[in-house]
Amino acid sequence: MPVTYNYEYKSTESTTNPQGSTSRTVHTTPQGTTVRTTQQPTGGQASTQTQHYPSSGSDNSGSGGLSREEADRRYLEAMEDEYAKREGGA
Known part of the structure; x- marks a missing residue:
């Protein structure tokens, strides 16, 4: 029986600042990655x-979307950014 992995990541x-506030949430599951950005000027x-x-490589609009390689690259970049923040880097 093959080994399967189920992962979930949320950041x-x-x-x-005086101009307002910004919040960004990244949530990755086996189904895909959702990025929500909220901006509110003061x-x-x-x-x-x-x-x-979506992990299938196409977006909800049907206009193509990300390839699997691009989605993987973005996920890895998000993980590296998160680790850097936790270590006091970025």
Whole structure:
């Protein structure tokens, strides 16, 4: 019987400055990666943008999307960024 792996990764980053606040959440599962970014200028209305990158290699709009290699590359970059933040690097 072959070995299978099931993984899940979630990262949230928030910043606040005099101009406003920004929050970015990356959530990766075997089904794909969802990136949600929320920006709110000081005294202004919050706006949220959500992008989903399915593991199948096509996006929800049917316009092509990411190849498996590109999705893997983005996932690895996100992991490296997260590790760097935890080590006090980036």
